[in-house]
Amino acid sequence: MKTAILGAGSIGMIIGALLAKKGVDVTLIDANREHVAALNAKGAKIIGYMDETIPVHAITPDAMSGKFDLVLYAVKQTYNEAALTALLPHLHEGSLVATLQNGVPETAVAHYVGENRVLGCPVGWGATWIGPGVSELTSEPNKMTISLGAPGQVAPEAIDAVEKQLSLVCEVERVANLIGVRWTKLIVNATMSGMSAVIGSTYGDVLDNEKALTCVVHIGNEGIKAAGAAGIKLEPMQGTDINILAFENADTLAFCKEIYKMVFGPHRHLRASMLQDLEKGLKTEIDAINGLICQTGKRCGVSTPVNDAVVEIVHEAEAGKIRPNIALLERFILPELPVKG
Secondary structure (H helix, E strand, C coil): CCEEEECCCHHHHHHHHHHHHCCCCEEEECCCHHHHHHHHHHCEEEEECCCEEECCEEECHHHCCCCEEEEEECCCHHHHHHHHHHHHHHEEEEEEEEECCCCCCHHHHHHHHCHHHEEECCECCCEEEEECCEEEECCCHHHCEEEEECCCCCCHHHHHHHHHHHCCCCEEEECCCHHHHHHHHHHHHHHHHHHHHHHCCCHHHHHHCHHHHHHHHHHHHHHHHHHHHCCCCCCCECCECHHHHCCCCHHHHHHHHHHHHHHHHHHCCCCCHHHHHHHCCCCCCHHHCHHHHHHHHHHHCCCCHHHHHHHHHHHHHHCCCCCCCHHHHHHCCCCCCCCCC
16 A cells, blocks of 8 residues: 655654554655655654654655555645645545544545545644654553544445554544544644643643633533534543533532543643644644634534634734733633532
8 A cells, every 4th residue: 555644744754654664655745845854864753752763755745746545644724725736636546535634624625535535533642843854752652542434435445454554553443423533632632732822831731720721621611512512422532421521610620620630641741733833933723623613602502712712812823913821821711600519
């Protein structure tokens, strides 16, 4: 199977490197020419919870040739039009595009490549791009998972082949309710990634700050209510029913905080990809993450004030009006909650 990683940033580079280590015919494709040059000259260096340097073959999109059987698609949603338009000539009738993107990206990808070519691959671990040729794995290896599902009609044997390849990287879970998995991960990303982008720091710093953690719990609560109003059945998060993170009073909010600490403790060193984009002066995926909760809430009659504030702050940071910092927590006005009983 001729495989491409389109978007060899933090997560894409690590997946491509681990596949190459296992002998897969894989090409890493990225628009950052300095990054591509470093990958070819020195190999893909993984630091953090791994310490490996793995030889890889990398190219820029303009150097693509021939046809790929499988494309693991890790480009930010903000670049879909350019990336997928350039990819189309390099797909054959049986090619598959497995999207590793954040949010709920399958419909957007299918618009370009066709629904019968699309697989959804929500990634259950984190990484940070350090510099050309270097990515930091910020999740413990034994916590790494990838979900795999098809939003449309894809032959089971084709999905089997993709599962076999992805299992060379980490544990793969086949899922039937892909939209439920996507929304669960969307809510997870909106909580910790959204707040990491606001305060300009790691997940650990979010967990350790009482106001930030309270905002996180409200973000998740709004997402759960919006999904429920839209008729979406949320799937478990690392074996835990995410609906337990919905709350109505101060006591259940306190319980939710402890759950977030337990679940995200192993990912303390992770810096949200949205924060990484802000630090590089790039447009973020905020509209596809927290923004999707806001849009769904508005459509379904669910109030989402904390997500609205996150989106507003990140847009201001994108425009260069502010810089992410802990003082921005003062802009969040959180409601007084009744005590149970």
